[in-house]
Amino acid sequence: MIPIRHKNAISVGGFFKVRHLLKIGSTNDFLKSLSTDESRENFVVVADEQTKGKGRLSRKFFSPKGGLYFSILIRPNDEAVLNSLTALAAICVCDAVEKVCGDSASVKWVNDVLIGDKKCSGILVETTENLKGFAIVGIGVNIGDGKVDESIKDIACGVTKNGRDTKWKLLAAILENFKNLCTNFDRKKIADEYKARCSTVGKRVRVVPNDGNEYFAVAEALDDDLRLVVRDDNGDVRSLYSGEVRIVF
Ligand code: BTN
Numbered sequence: 357m358i359p360i361r362h363k364n365a366i367s368v369g370g371f372f373k374v375r376h377l378l379k380i381g382s383t384n385d386f387l388k389s390l391s392t393d394e395s396r397e398n399f400v401v402v403a404d405e406q407t408k409g410k411g412r413l414s415r416k417f418f419s420p421k422g423g424l425y426f427s428i429l430i431r432p433n434d435e436a437v438l439n440s441l442t443a444l445a446a447i448c449v450c451d452a453v454e455k456v457c458g459d460s461a462s463v464k465w466v467n468d469v470l471i472g473d474k475k476c477s478g479i480l481v482e483t484t485e486n487l488k489g490f491a492i493v494g495i496g497v498n499i500g501d502g503k504v505d506e507s508i509k510d511i512a513c514g515v516t517k518n519g520r521d522t523k524w525k526l527l528a529a530i531l532e533n534f535k536n537l538c539t540n541f542d543r544k545k546i547a548d549e550y551k552a553r554c555s556t557v558g559k560r561v562r563v564v565p566n567d568g569n570e571y572f573a574v575a576e577a578l579d580d581d582l583r584l585v586v587r588d589d590n591g592d593v594r595s596l597y598s599g600e601v602r603i604v605f
Contacts, residue, residue, distance in 0.1 A: 371535050372428070374400040374527075381408035383427035384482055384494040392429070392490045402426035402527060409496060411478050412467060413600065417496050418508055424523045427494040428534065436543050438483070438491055442467050443550040443582055444537050445479045445493050445530075450553050452529035453477070453497070457516040462555035465575070465584045465601060469497075470555060473603065474513035495530065499523055544580075551578050561586065561601040563594075575601065 380386050380403040387401060402425065409419030419425050432438040449469045450461040459471045469477035480494040498504050499522055500514030515526070537546060551557075556575045563586060564570050573586035576593070583595040 372398045372400045372531055374402060377401060377403045379403060379405050379407065382406055382410050382494075383425055384410060384480060384492050387427050387429045387492045388482070388484070388487070390429070392486075392488050396429055396490070397431050399429045400426055400531065406496075410480060410494070412480055417478055417480070418505060418512075419496060420505065422523075423499050423514070424495075424497040424526055426527060427492050428531075429490055429492055430538065431490050437538065437541055439581075440541075440543060440546050441481045441491060441493055442479055444546050445481070445495055445534065447546065447549045447553055448530050448533035448537065449477050449479070449495060449497065451533050452526050453515050456522060456525045456529050457518050459516050461515075461553075463550060463553045464603070465554055465556040465578070465596075466582075466598070471502075471513055471515065473605075475511060476513050476515050493534075497526060499526070547578075547580055547582055550582055554578055556584065556601060556603070560604040562604055563588075563596065563599065563601050565596070565599040572604065573601075 383401045383403050383406065390396060405421045406419035406425050409417035409425060411417040446463045446467060446469060450463060453459050453461040462470050464470050467479040468475045477497040481491060483491045498512060498514040499517055501517050502513050504512045504514050557577055559575050561573055561575050562570055563573050571588050573588040575584055575586050577585040579585055579595060583597050584601065585593060585595050587593050
């Protein structure tokens with residue numbers, strides 16, 4: 357496992373350079389504010405708390421002290437890596453949560469990691485022209501023996517705390533997985549692993565597309581590009597590339 361010395365953590369097997377902050381608005385925004393040159397490749401920022409943690413679709417990501425909030429600045433060497441980053445990060449988190457915390461984790465399409473039917477982690481990948489070929493992979497994990505703030509307890513949970521260093525062990529395990537999957541990039545392997553981890557297939561869902569025209573459907577499969585294939589209530593099959601689905605219980 358990559359050794360990480362917490363508090364001013366720097367030692368990360370020579371691959372990642374990690375900066376530890378006590379408090380920041382958003383670790384993704386912090387990385388965006390840096391000038392991007394080669395020396396920034398594989399730079400990681402981790403914060404004890406975020407005051408403006410961001411999720412997909414302009415949502416807030418609740419980020420109080422105790423959780424793990426970090427972002428990785430990477431420079432994908434081809435389009436396939438860039439397009440796989442959310443899936444790649446999701447499987448890294450699932451594996452790390454299982455190894456470090458002993459919780460069985462699954463992926464909810466497209467970017468959530470669940471324990472049972474509650475979200476323990478979210479992933480936000482961002483690219484902008486200003487980033488000059490770099491991408492930011494932001495990952496937040498709620499930690500705390502199933503517990504989260506009262507305001508989100510119906511939909512979210514925390515991974516099991518396994519000793520005082522759970523956060524740092526999780527960070528090390530996720531980064532190690534990330535490094536391995538990026539340096540030996542295999543698109544099919546990532547797609548297969550994501551499919552095996554995805555608990556959305558087979559579920560009845562409410563589809564919330566970006567245009568806001570919601571409809572009910574059954575999630576039937578993931579295709580090789582990890583689009584979610586759903587059959588709506590009229591029997592029409594549609595492939596979803598983005599947007600969101602909510603599981604209907
Ligand atoms: C989501 O649930 O839609 C994605 C949540 C991503 C949260 C992480 S926490 C670290 C990084 N900084 C942010 O502001 N967001 C990501």
